[in-house]
Amino acid sequence: MLRTLVVCLLPAAGLLAACTGGPGTEKSFDTATPPAVPTSASARQLVSVATSDTIWNGVAVSDDDRVFVLFPHNEGTPGTRIGELKNGRVTPWPTRAWNAWTKEGDSARTAFVRTNSLRFGPDGLLWIVDTGTPKSDAPPIAHGPKLLAFDITKNQLVKSIPLDKLVKRKSFVDDLRFHGDMIYVTDAGAPALIVLNQKTGQSRRVLEDDSTTTARRPMVGEGKVMLKPDGSLVKLHADQMEVSPDGKYYYFQTAAGPMYRVETQYLDNFSLPSAKIASRVTYFFNSPTCGGTTIDAAGNLYVADANQKRVLKVTPAGESSTLVQSPDLIWVDAMWIDHAGNLWLPVPQMNRTAGFQKGVETVKFPVQLYKLPIGAKPFRD
Numbered sequence: 001m002l003r004t005l006v007v008c009l010l011p012a013a014g015l016l017a018a019c020t021g022g023p024g025t026e027k028s029f030d031t032a033t034p035p036a037v038p039t040s041a042s043a044r045q046l047v048s049v050a051t052s053d054t055i056w057n058g059v060a061v062s063d064d065d066r067v068f069v070l071f072p073h074n075e076g077t078p079g080t081r082i083g084e085l086k087n088g089r090v091t092p093w094p095t096r097a098w099n100a101w102t103k104e105g106d107s108a109r110t111a112f113v114r115t116n117s118l119r120f121g122p123d124g125l126l127w128i129v130d131t132g133t134p135k136s137d138a139p140p141i142a143h144g145p146k147l148l149a150f151d152i153t154k155n156q157l158v159k160s161i162p163l164d165k166l167v168k169r170k171s172f173v174d175d176l177r178f179h180g181d182m183i184y185v186t187d188a189g190a191p192a193l194i195v196l197n198q199k200t201g202q203s204r205r206v207l208e209d210d211s212t213t214t215a216r217r218p219m220v221g222e223g224k225v226m227l228k229p230d231g232s233l234v235k236l237h238a239d240q241m242e243v244s245p246d247g248k249y250y251y252f253q254t255a256a257g258p259m260y261r262v263e264t265q266y267l268d269n270f271s272l273p274s275a276k277i278a279s280r281v282t283y284f285f286n287s288p289t290c291g292g293t294t295i296d297a298a299g300n301l302y303v304a305d306a307n308q309k310r311v312l313k314v315t316p317a318g319e320s321s322t323l324v325q326s327p328d329l330i331w332v333d334a335m336w337i338d339h340a341g342n343l344w345l346p347v348p349q350m351n352r353t354a355g356f357q358k359g360v361e362t363v364k365f366p367v368q369l370y371k372l373p374i375g376a377k378p379f380r381d
Contacts, residue, residue, distance in 0.1 A: 037309045040325040045373055049344075050088055051366035054079060057291075057333040057348040059369060060118050060126060062152060068093060068126060069346070069369070070118050070334075074355050076135030078102050081112035082128060085369075094155040104134065108143040110157070117175040117334065122380050125149040125158055129185070131173050132163070136355050137228075139169045147176060147183065147196075166194050166203055174236075175334070177243050177250075178381045179264050184241060184250060191215070191237035193252065195267050206267065206274040212281050213238040215254040219289045221306045221331060221351025226289075229359035240303075242295040243381040244316070251301065257287035259303075285318050291350060292334035294343070297377035302343065304332035306351055311335070311343075324372055337378040342371040 049067075058070035067085040080099045083090035092099040101111035117129035132144020145167045149159035163173055163185070172189030185194035192208040207213045215235040219226040226234040236255035243250055243264065250267055253259040262281045266272055291304040299316040302323065310325035311332060323343075331351050336344040347368040354361040 037327045038325060039327065040310070040322060042324045042372070043326040046324065046326070046370050047372070048368055049371050050085060050369045052090070052369070053365045053367075055348045055350070055353070055363065055367055056346050056369065057350060058116075058118050059334070059336050059344045059346050060120055061336055061338040061342075061344060062120065062126075063339045065338075066152060068118055068152075070115050070128075072116055072348075073114060074136050074353065076114070076138075081115040082118060094150055094157075104141050108132065108141055109160075113141065113144040116173070119176070119334075119336070120380060121149065121178050123149070126152050127176060129173055129176055131171075132167070133172060133189075140164070140167050140171055140173075145171065145173050147185070161196065161198075163194070166205060172236075174239050175241060177241050179243050179247050179250070179268070182264070182268050184243070184267065186213075186238035186241055186252065188236045188239045188255070191254075193238055193267070195270075197268075197270070202270050204270065206277050207238075207281070208274065210274075210278050210281075212252070212260045212278070213254065215256055217256045219256045219306075219351075219356075221289060221356070222309070223307065224351070224357075226351055226356045227358045228355065231358060234356050240290055240293040242293055242301055245295070245297050245299050245379045247381075251284060251293075251295075253287055253290065255291075256289050257285075258283060259285040259287045259301075285314055285320065287312075287314075291331045291348075292346075294335040294337055295379055295381075296337055296374075297379040299379075300376065302335055302337075304329075304335065304345075306331045311345070323374065328368065329370075337374070337376055338371075339378060341373060341375045341377065343374045343376070345370045345372065 056069045060068045080092045082093050084093040114131045114133050116131050121127045128148045130146045132140035145163040147161040151158050168190040170190045174186040174188040176185045181199040183196045191213040192205040196203040215237050219234050239255040241252040249261045250264050251261045261284045266277045266280045289306045291306050294302045301314040303312045309329040311323045312320045313323040314320045330349040332345045349363045352362045
């Protein structure tokens with residue numbers, strides 16, 4: 001059902017501690033219904049910034065405090081894909097025209113087909129991943145899959161990198177990160193990593209169908225195995241990723257975990273066969289079903305646990321602890337750390353959507369956007 005976009009600013013809310021996973025032998029997570037979710041002491045510091053009656057799953061905050069949000073529209077409904085949040089209202093950004101694509105045949109070169117990620121890059125530009133897929137499980141359309149970089153001071157497109165030659169029929173380009181001239185993109189539909197060199201123009205797929213990029217265990221949210229409308233398992237292959245602040249490691253995982261890492265020097269070497277890269281990948285952390293991640297300037301990873309409604313803090317050594325936990329943190333998605341040391345947490349309740357729950361939607365609108373002061377410095381890869 002198409003929902004009108006309404007967003008409201010809210011006052012501070014008192015809400016969300018325990019931990020699971022860690023370095024060691026890889027294992028599967030229990031899919032039984034978890035015990036009642038406790039509320040951690042840190043939850044009292046959660047601030048409810050805004051709400052929406054349309055699902056949002058990403059946020060990026062500029063150093064001058066402009067807030068941008070992302071609406072995935074999983075099933076292809078029309079509406080704002082990228083918006084700027086001002087005084088509790090979302091304005092289509094950068095223009096209404098960019099957010100007006102509705103069907104195949106419409107130009108996709110200068111329009112958002114189906115956005116799935118946004119973040120500020122080290123160049124200060126706001127980068128957006130367009131999957132180019134009209135709806136879930138649909139193949140990318142011509143000129144649809146692309147990386148877009150905008151100058152937010154002018155609200156104008158600066159760079160557009162087409163991905164048509166790098167995607168497959170089942171591709172779902174998911175997210176991106178940076179390292180020097182390199183851009184890394186995960187493909188959650190046709191399992192692989194996409195590596196691009198902005199300076200040379202080189203690009204390729206690596207770790208294709210590798211065990212580390214391919215979903216091998218069920219996704220679990222709130223104690224329930226996530227199923228498509230046809231009853232088959234939901235599988236999101238290569239999904240979350242981060243780059244360590246020193247640029248040495250690239251962390252990555254499927255949505256159901258676990259998390260692996262590989263040195264960026266191997267990904268960046270286009271003369272190195274993919275099989276050689278695979279041999280350099282090591283197991284890092286037994287992450288649960290995860291909606292999103294981020295990383296701070298000290299190299300600590302923040303991993304959203306969709307099953308236990310919490311955010312884990314994982315050290316560079318792979319040791320984890322619960323940062324915040326609350327019954328209200330229903331599938332925290334792509335997080336962001338701002339210049340003031342706040343962790344922003346969009347809460348789309350994605351596991352309750354029809355596409356992940358055998359065709360039955362149980363999302364309780366409005367969905368939330370929280371922030372939590374954590375005192376960490378952001379890292380912009």
